[in-house]
Amino acid sequence: MTSGPILRLDDVSVRYEGTLAVDGVQLEVERGDVLAVLGPSGCGKSTLLRAIAGLEPISAGRITFDGEDLAGRPTHRRGFALMFQDGQLFGHLSVARNVGYALRLRRLGRAAVNARVSELLELVGLSGFEDRMPATLSGGERQRVALARALAVDPRLLLLDEPLSALDASLRQSLAADLRDILHTAGTTALMVTHDHDEAFAVAGRIAVMFDGSVVQQGPIAQVWASPEAPRTASFLGYARVLTGASARLVAEAAGLRAGGQLALRRSALRVAETGVLEGVVEQVTSTPEQLRLVVDVPGAGRLDAVARLDERLVVGESVHLSVDATRVAQMSV
Amino acid sequence: MNRRLLGLAALAAGPVVVLGLFFVLPVTGMVSRGFFVDGQFAPGAVWEVLTRPRVARVLAFTVGSATAGTVLSLLLGLPAAYVLSRLELPGRRVVRALLLVPFVLPTIVVGVAFRQLLGEGGPLGFLGWEQTPVAIVLGLAFFNASVVIRTVGAAWESLDPRPGEAAAALGATPVQVLRTVTWPALRSSVVSSASVVFLFCATAFGIVLTLGGLRHATVETEIYLLTTNLYDLPAAAALSVLQLVVVVVLLAVTARFRTTSAAVQRRPFVPRRPARHDAPALLATALLLLYVAAPLVTLVSGSLRVGGEWSLGNYRALTTTGEYASLPVPVTEALATSLRTAVDATWMAVGVGLLLAVVVTRRSRSTAERRLRSGLDGLFMLPLGVSAVTLGFGLLVTLDSGVLDLRNSPLLVPIAQALVALPLVVRTLVPVLAGIDDRQRQAAASLGAGAWRTLLTVDVPVVWKPLLAACGFAFAVSLGEFGATAFLAREGAPTLPVVIFRLLGLPGAMNYGMALAASVVLAVTTAAVMLVVERLRVPSMGAL
C-alpha cells in the first residue's frame, strides 16, 4: 500500500467544445477522505468529475489513482462509482436489482448478491424496499437507492454529482448527515461536486473551491472556511458581506482581531449586546423563527448585517450596540 | 483520434459502407452516364435539359402536389394521431393497425379503386375530380396520413400531460394549451413526419400517373419516361440531380427542427375518456376512417364478385397460376416470396438503422462532431427522395464486376427495399435513443458495465419495443414495395405486388378478380403484421 494521496490530479485540463472547461487543476484526495469540490454552476466542476470517471478525455495533465496513471483506462474498468443528482436509477429494474447491478456484473452468486443487497438497503435505511420499482419511490428514497447501488461493490472511489441538490431542505439536511455517516462507516474515499456550501460542509472533510475552470483554494474544510482566499470565495462560502479598508479595520478591532486585509462577515457575526463596542442605527428589521435579522448603519463601517434575540423588540431608527463574534468572521490577506 | 471516436467510427462504418455501395455508388453511376456523351464529359446536355420550360413546370407541379399532399396528410393525420394516442376508445389498436394498410397497398390497385369512386361512373363522379390535381393530392394523403398518425401519435402518447394541465389551470383554453404547450413539444416530431411524408409524396409514382392522367407529370414520372421510353439519359440525369437538390434542401431546412434537444422524461400514460372538446378531433378521425375505408371497401367487394355474383372464386384461384396459367407462379407462392423477402429486408433495415441510430444519438463532444452526426442522419434520408428508376438502373450499371457483381443476387431486391425502409427505421429509433438521459449510461459505466453491457442495460430496455415497431414498419414497407422491386432481376420469384401488377395487365374478369383478391390478401397480411406490433408496444415508449 502506498502512502500519501490516493487520487492525484496533476495540472489537469479538459477542453470541451472548444473552451477550456477545466484549466490546470491540481487536486489530491487522501484514502478514506471525502473531498467536496465547491463552485457555481458552469465552473467546470462536473466536467472535472466526469474526467475523473473517465467519461471525458483530458486534454492535458495526468490523473493517477493509487499510483497508477488512469489514462486509457475506460470508465467501467476504473472501479469507481458515480452517483447523480437525480439518482439515474434504471427504471425497468426493481430496487434490489438496481442495487445488485454491479454485483451481478461481477458474477456473484445469487445468495451473495441478495445478502449484500439487504445489507446495503439496511445501511441506507430502506430495508424491505427490495421489490419496489424506482417510479414508486420518493426523491429521497431514490437517492438512497442510488447510494446503495454505488456502494455495492466497495468502489475505490465514489464520485458524487450534486447528490442532494434535488431534495427539499429538511430532507437534504438529514440525508447529508446520513451520507456522511455511511461514507465514514464504509471507509469510502469520495469526491463530491456541489454548488451548495451547506451540503459540502455537512458531508466533506476537505474542500476545493473552483471558479472558471480553476481550483482557487483547497484544504481542510474548517481552514478554508476560516480564511477564504478572495471575496468571491467568501461569498460563495456563505459570507454575507466582505469589508475592506477602514470599515474592515473597525470591525476587526471590535472583534479583537489583528487589523489588516479584508474581512468577511457571516450574517450572524454582529449581535446586539449592551456590551458591544460598535454602535449604529437600525435601518431594517426582519423576524425569523429563531432571531431578528437587522441591517444596522454603523458610522465608519457602513451598513452591516446583524442579529438580535427575538425578545429585543427593536424598531427602525433605534440606536443599538453590537458585539462581534470572532468565529463568524474570516480574515483575508490582500 | 481517441478510442471513443474510433469505436464510433467502427460502428458507423457498416451503415456507411452499405449506403455507399448500394445507394451512393449506383445513383452517381447512373447520373454520371447522363453527364458523359460518348465518353466525353458534356454537362451541356444536362444543362440544356434544365432550361426546358417543361422541366420547370414538372418541378413546380412536383413540389406543389407534394406540399399539398403533405398538408392534407397532416390535416387528416394529426387529429387522428391525437384521438388514437390520447383517448380511451374501443378498438383503437385495431384502427391504428388498419390505418397503415393503405401505406402498403400497390398504387395501381389503389388507383383503380380510387378511380372507381371518383370516375365518371363512380359514386363521387359528380365532383369532377378525376384526372385533376385534387385526385392526386387525395391519393397522396390516402397513402401517407398513416405515417403522420404513427410518428406523431407516438410522440403525443409519451408527452407529459402535466404542463398542459398546469396551463389549463392558469386559464388556457384547450386551443391555447394546444398552441402554447402541446405544439412546441410536438413540433419536432410533426416536422420529422412531415419531411418523410413530403419525400414519399414527391417521389410517388403510380398514384400520380393513375389519378392524374397524363396532364400532370412529376419529376419521378418524368425520369421513368425519359429513361425507359426515350432513353434520354442526360435528361434523366438532369432530373435526378434536380431531385437530389430538392431533397437536400428539404432535409437541411427540417434538420434543425428534427433535433431532439433535451432528454425527454418518459412517463407511463393512461388514455382518458373523450370529453366534449374532443368532438372535432373525433369527427376528423371518423372522416379519415371513412376516407380510407371507401377505396378499401370497393376493393374488397370487387374481390368477392365473380361474373356479377358474390363468390370466393377469386380467392380460391389464388393457389393457381390463373385461368390460363399466365402467371409464372401461383399467387400464394408469390406471397411466400414476399414474406421471405420482407424478412430479409427487415433485418437489413433494422440492423443498419439501429447501428446508425446509436451512432447519431451518442453525445457529441464538439460542434464539428455534432454536425457530422446530423449530416449522417440526413444522408440516410436520401434513399426516400431519389427515384427508384435511377437507383434500380444504377445498381445494374455499377455493381457489375468481380465480387461486387450482385446484379443477379437474390439479395438485391431486399437490399433495395431495406434502403427504402431505412429512413423510417432511423426516424423511429433516433428520437427514442436521443430521449435517454446520457447519465444513465454514465452510471452504468461507472458501475463497471462495458460498452455492450451499458447498451444492454440502458438502451435496449427502452428501445426494444420501438425496435419491434420499426421491424413491423420495415416489414410492411417491404411487402408493399413495387418501384425498385419491379426493376431488379429475379429468378422466377416475383413478389406479390409484382404479380398483382401482372394480373392487372391482362384482360379477363378472372385475372382482374384475382388481382383484387391478391391485393386484399396483401392488405390483410400487412394489417396482421401491424396488429402484432401494436400488441407488443408499450404506450410510453413506442415511437411508431
Add this chain to the structure above:
Amino acid sequence: MKFLPISLRGTRRATTALAALTVLTGASLAGCSLVGGDSGSEGDAAKEVVLVTHDSFSLPDEVVAQFEEEHDIKLVVRGSGDAGALSAKLGLTAAKPIGDVAFGIDNTFASRTLDDGVFAEHSVELPPGAEEYALEEGGDRLVPVDTGHVCVNVDKAWFDKEGVAPPVTLADLTKAPYKDLMVVPSAASSSPGMAFLLTTHAAFGDDWKGYWEDLLDNGVKIVDGWSDAYYADFTAGGEAGKRPIVLSYDSSPAFTLDDDGESTTEALLETCFRQVEYAGVLEGAANPEAAELVLEFLLSEEVQSALPTSMYVYPVADATEIPDEWAAWAPSPTDPFVVPPDTIAEQRDTWLKEWTDLATR
C-alpha cells in the same frame, strides 16, 4: 445462457416480444429468407443459361422442364419491368450483359437495342411463317417470337342495348355518335398507347395531329395505362366503366365470353397496329451456344402453341395450333398498320413530345 444481464422478469409482454424477435431472427437464419433459401446454382454455372426478359414472360412449367431435360441445362428466367425498362436495362449493360439471351424486345424498341450493340449474330433458322415478322435490318441478330395487335375494342353488348351501330374505322371514332365514348391509355406511359400513336402516324401520315385534334374534340379520354383504361373506364371491363370503346388488343375479345360462350366485345380489325416481340443472343454472353438453344426453344412448336394462353399473344410460326376461343373471337387483322423500327427509333422522341403538347394543351 446462465446469466441474463438485464431483467426481463415480471412482464409477460417482454417475454412475448423477445420471443417474436427471436422468431424473426430465427426465421431469417433458418432459411425463411432469401439468404437461407438461395439454392447453390453457383457450382454449375456452365450448366445454366440465363434468359433476361420482362415481367409478362411466362411459360408452362412442363414445357420448360422438357427443354431442360432434353439439353441437360437449367433455364434461369430473370424477368422484371416492362418492355421499355427491359430495353433500357439491356442498353445500359451492353458491355457486361446480365444474361445469355433476351426475349421481349418489341418492334418499337428493337432499333435502339441494336444500335447499342446489345445483340450478337445468331444462326437460328426461322420456322415457316415467321419470316414475315423478321426485321429488315438486324434480322441476323433478332428473331421474331410472337406477335399481337393493338386494336380499338368495342363493347358490342353496350352498342346493341343502346341501338347504336359500333364504329368500324379510325375515322369513325371522331364522329358525333361516338362522342365521349372512347378511352385510350397514354402514349407517354404505356406501350399500347404508344402503339396507337404510331397507328395514327401510319394511317394519316403528316395529318396525324389533325386526327388527334378531332379525337380530343370528340371527347376521347386519356388515362395512364392499359389496366386503367380497360378496368376502370371500359364498360365491359370493370363494373363502374362508362365508355364502350377502348384501346386494347386483338386477343382481348377472347376473354370477355358471356354465359353462352360468345364474346361480348370485338376488336376493330381496321384499327390495328402490329407489335412483334423479338429474342436474341446477348453480345458477350457467357454461354452463347446454350443461348441459341433457347432461341430455338422459343420458336419450337411447344412454346409457340403455349404463347396464346401464357402470354396472350399470337405465335409467329404458321403451323401452330391456337385455342378455339381465339380462333372464334380473336381473329388477327389481315392488313395491320406498320411503322418501320428505324423510323420509330428516329421519331419516337419528337412524336411523343408533339403528341404530349397536343394532348395536354
